Amino acid sequence: MSGPVAVVAGAATPIGREVARLLHEDGVSLVLTDINADHLAVVAAEMGQTGYGVATRVLDVNEPEAWVRLFQHVEASMGPVQILVNAADFDPGPAVAGMSVGDWARTVAINLSGVVYGLAALAPRIQGRPLPVSIMTTNGQRAEDGDHGPCYVARRAALAIADRWAGELAADGVRVVASHIPASDPGAVPALVRRAVHALDPRRAPAGSHAPEVGDS
Numbered sequence: 001m002s003g004p005v006a007v008v009a010g011a012a013t014p015i016g017r018e019v020a021r022l023l024h025e026d027g028v029s030l031v032l033t034d035i036n037a038d039h040l041a042v043v044a045a046e047m048g049q050t051g052y053g054v055a056t057r058v059l060d061v062n063e064p065e066a067w068v069r070l071f072q073h074v075e076a077s078m079g080p081v082q083i084l085v086n087a088a089d090f091d092p093g094p095a096v097a098g099m100s101v102g103d104w105a106r107t108v109a110i111n112l113s114g115v116v117y118g119l120a121a122l123a124p125r126i127q128g129r130p131l132p133v134s135i136m137t138t139n140g141q142r143a144e145d146g147d148h149g150p151c152y153v154a155r156r157a158a159l160a161i162a163d164r165w166a167g168e169l170a171a172d173g174v175r176v177v178a179s180h181i182p183a184s185d186p187g188a189v190p191a192l193v194r195r196a197v198h199a200l201d202p203r204r205a206p207a208g209s210h211a212p213e214v215g216d217s
Helices: 014-025 037-046 064-077 101-126 149-170 186-198
Strands: 005-009 029-034 054-058 081-086 132-138 175-181
Touching (some): 005 014, 005 064, 014 029, 014 037, 014 081, 014 186, 029 037, 037 054, 064 081, 064 101, 101 132, 101 149, 132 149, 149 175
Parallel strands (some): 005 029, 029 054, 132 175
C-alpha cells in the first residue's frame, strides 16, 4: 500500500465522500466504512484505479466491538492507522421541543458515541507508537448558524473529547491533530483535509495539538 492509511467512517455521507476523494488524491490508502453496503460500493467505485489502496468494510459506528475488529483487520491487511475520519451522522433537524426521545438517542449514538467508540478502539493501538495521527469529526453546526441544535450539541461534545484525548496521548509521544468540518461550510473540506494530511509530517505540529474548526477564533 502507498501512503498513510486512513479509516473514513460514514464514507457514503456527502462530506465523508468528499473527504475520501481528497485523501485518495493525496496518495492516502483508504478503508471506507459505512452502515450501507450499497452506498459504500458506489463511493469505492468512484475512487477509480490510481495505484493507491481502497478497501471497504460495513461498519455500525455505534457498536464498540465492531470498531475493535475494524482496526485489527486494517492493521493486519494495510498497516497502522494514521488518519481517522468520522463522518457518520444523523441529524433530526433543529427543533428540540418537538424532538422524540428516539431521535435524541440516535443523534447521540451516532454523532457522539460513535466518535468515542472509535477513539476508544484506536487508543490502545497507538499508545507507545510515536506515529502522528489526525482525527477529523464532521457535520456539527456552529451555534451561530441557528440550526441543527441536537446535532450541534453532540458534535461539539465529540470534538471536545477528541481534543482531550489528544492531550492525554501527547505524554506518550503520540501527536494527534483533531479537526472539525462544519456542515454549514462544505467549502472548508479541501483545506481541512489538506491540514489532516499535512499534520502527519512531524515538523508541522506538536504532540496533542488541536486544529480548530473553521470559524474558531
